[in-house]
Amino acid sequence: MGRREELAALGRLCAEHRLVSLVGPAGAGKTRLAVQHVSKRADQVWWTALAPAPEVAQAIYHAVGAHPLPNRSVRDAVIAEIEQHRRPLLVLDNCEHVLAEVADVVSELLACCPRLRVLVTSREPLRLAGEQVFALGELELPPVGASLAEALRYDAVLLFGDRAVSVDRSFEVDASNIADVVAVCRSLDGMPLAIELAARRITVLSPADILARLGDRLGLLTAGPRASDDRHRTLRAAIGWSYDLLSEAEQSACRRLAVLGVPFDLGVASRICDVEDALELLTSLEQKSLLVVERASGTTTFRQLESIRLYCRERAVEHGEISLVADRVVDWVCSLVEPEISSFFASPSVVLRLDRNIGLLDLAVTRSAEVGDWPRHALAIVATAWTSTPRGPRGAPTELLHRALSQPLPPPYRSVLTVLAAIHHRVRGGWHVTRTFAQESLAIERADASRPGTLARALEVLASAEAHTGNPELAWQLYDEAVELLRFSGEKLARGVLLNSYGWTLLQHGEADLAAPLVRESLTLVRLLGLPHQLNPVLHTAGAIALARKSYPEAVDLFRESLEVGSEHPMDQFYDLEGLALGLVGVGSDDERALSLLTAASAVRTRYDFRAEPYWQDLLDEARSVCRTRITAGRLRAAESTGERMSLSQAVSYALTTMPIAEDDDGVISERELHVATLVAEGLTNRQIGQRLGISPHTVARHVTHARTKLGLRSRAQLAVWAGRHTP
Known part of the structure; x- marks a missing residue:
């Protein structure tokens, strides 16, 4: 069922190359795809099932119907039979347990039989010269929230429905169960065997019941057809077949990586597996279809399919490795964070590593608290505060910060936590609480006086709080002291971030001309040295200065640039949506778009309790009033409704689309x-x-x-x- 694109691609590959290996994880449907491919061939095809075969050459001998030759080997007899056919195809099914022997035989046959073509199905390739690998993965999956009509266009859903009907003729995928069917297919990673076994439970369980039990899928998915070989009767057996063929080191790696439960990079894998470099280990597991490699934005991460992970985690429990892995995750997180806490903030390379492995941070936080290791617990919370995901804001939760601060901590660790708590309350408009935490951090730093970076950090946060609690003169003094500390420290990026904070605070107190040169210098430094999320606020301040000077086209360009450079982390961008909206209102070019963006950004502020500074809030309120006077009532409500319905990432995409792609289409795409x-x-x-x-x-x-x-x-x-x- 389905696999039309894969079938066509496999046909093209087999037509062009003599040796093709069809590889994929347990239950991906390799054998079925091979059967479908050879059924379309008019030439001679020999099918050799190697799962039960004790000896490869002998199995091929019987499959091709070879005849014994006097004083000649079995392989010679096979070659003689093959040579009698014009375009023969030999299919060797399920080779992973006899891989070396298959590779030896296939190499000889291809060398001796120039017209022969070979198709291999296996969980890993043969690694022969000239071999073409066709990787077969999951079935295409519908998105979460897909409608019935949309979901029924995906092979995974069609397969579930077909196999469910085969055991219960009354079952139908309909509007009442489509969300659960989609969720089941997605939870099972779109793997055909797992979906089939789940669908066979429909005789006694509804799709919702199946979904609820997938946490124990290895116990649930056990009802394979009696005609299936033992490996495909249960999901556990299918995965166990692959696991049992691994070396001891590979089995250990599979178990330990399964404890992580999230994607991870090579460095993490090396630490967890206790090897200097896990590259060869991960490469081997990927070739055996036990790891999935994902590449995005120039980085590579690895993950296990969830069913494989659950099987391997069971083995990890049996080997007593859960705590071992958790402790090594804590070690890895702390090894990145501890060298950075004496700086103004973490270096970009460390933030990128943590962002790439953000799923591990909860494990580090939980484990360090579980064993009462409060200093390392503090470091894990710091790591959480430095990271961001496309779906969540940067920063640690309030309760986590406050609970950690109630524990005994070394002064440097307490300082970094208090300043993070101050920043946390700053973005929520709690200026007096911000001031209290910042003062504590500053007192710790002045008592030590050996860490100019963290002293400047405490000064910056306290300065912004003093400016908003009625003491701007003290704020300028604190900012000047911080700038002087960083002047000769070598932390150029930190200086850029500090100058932006200074400029933004000056702007809010009506000093746009004083702010402008600070922000220009900041923009130069951060463009050169910073990450996109660090460039966002600087571009925002530059745009706000342009707004103050009524240079609205310049403001629009700056806010657009900020949205573009930070598109992978939209949670950093709600300020930029507001800034762009203010620029559009100033230009007077697109009031409806501006109102939609203001509404979408307001929803983010409400959801996360991010409160705008009074200066900025006044600008937002004024822009909404202007829009409401210039837009007709019907279009006004439509613009607000558009903003209410959009997610933040959709709002960013909408903001960056200047016009519809085609005049006859109402929709706009990025x-x-x-x-x-x-x-x-x-x-x-x-x-x-x-x-x-x-x-x-x-x-x-x-x-x-x-x-x-x-x-x-x-x-x-x-x-x-x-x-x-x-x-x-």
Whole structure:
């Protein structure tokens, strides 16, 4: 069922190359795809099932119907039989347990039989010269929240429905259960065997019941057909077959990495597996279809399919490795954070490492608290505060910060936590609480006086609090002291961030001309040395200065740039949406778009209790009033409704789209969505598009869905047609 694109691609590959290995994880459907491929061939095909075969050459001998030759070997007899056919194809199914022997035999057969072609199915390739590897992964999955009509266009959902009906003729995938069916398929990573076994439970469980029990999927998914071989009767057996073929080191790695439960990078894997460099280990597991490699934004991470992870985690429990792995995660987090806490803030490379492995931080926080290691607990919280995800704001939760501060801590650790607590309350408008925490951090730093970076950090936060609690003169003194500390410290990026804070605070007190040169210098330094999320606030301040000077086109350009450079972390960008809206209102070019952006940003502020400074809030209120006087009542409500419905990432995409792609389409799509649409029009699969763009297939699917939704298109085919009409 399905796999049409894969079937066509496999056919092209087999037509061009003599040796093709069809590889994939347990239950991906390798054998079925191979069967479907060879059923379309008119030439001689020999099928050799190697799962039960004790000796490879002998199994091939019987499969090809060879005859014994006097004083000649079995292999000679096989070669003689093959040579009698014009375009023979030999299929060797399930080779992973006899890989070396298969490689030896295949190498000889290909050398002696120039017309022979070989198709291998295995969980890892043969690694022979000239071998072409065709990786078979999960079925394409519908997005969360897909409608019934949309979901039924995806092979995973169709497979679930077909197999459920095969055991219960009364079952139907309909509007009442589609959300649960989609969730089941997504939870099972789109793997055909797992979906089939889940669907067979429909005789006694509803889709909602199946979904609720997937935490114990290895116990639940055990009802394979009696005609199946033992490896495919249960999900546990299918995964266990692969696990048992691993070396001791590979088994250990699988178990320990399964405890993580989240994607991880090479450095983390090396620490968890207790090896200097885990590259070869991870490469081997990936080739055995036990790891998934994901590449995005120039970085590589690894993950296990959830069913494989749960199986390996069971083995980790049996080996008593859960606490061991948790302790090594704490070690890894602390090794990154501790060298940085004496600086103004963490270096960009450390923040990127933590962002890439953000899922590990909760484990480090929990484990360090569990064993009462409060200094390392503090470091884990600091790591949390430095990171961000596309769905959540940067910073540690209030209760986590306050609870940690109630524990005994070394002064440097307490200082960094108190300043983080001050920053946490600053973005929520709690200026008096901000001032209290910042004063404590400053007292610790002045008592030590050996860490200019952290002293400047405490001064900066306290200065901003003093400016907002009625003492701006003291604020300017504190800022000047901090700037002087960093003048010769070598922390140029820290100086850039500090100057921006100084400029933003001056601007709010009506000093745009004093702020401008500080922000220009800040922009130069942060552009050169900083991360996108560090550039966002500087561009924002520069845009706000342009607004104050009524240079509205310049402001629009600056806020647009800020949105573009930080698009991977939209949670850093609600301020930029507001700034762009203010610029648009000033220009008078697009009041409806401006109001939608203001509404979307306001929803973020409400959700996370981010309160605008009085200066900025006055600008926002004035802009809304202007929009309401210039937009008709009907269009006013429509603009507000658009903003209310958009997620933050959708609002960023909307903000960056200056006009519809085509005059006859009401929808607007981002440049990335347009690029994806053109590749869909070329006939590429989500996996192929992901490989070309360096993003995951799931991210491609999301871009496709967003583009179709915005353009009002019902299918992938319609999107392809649309892209063909609207791109050169």
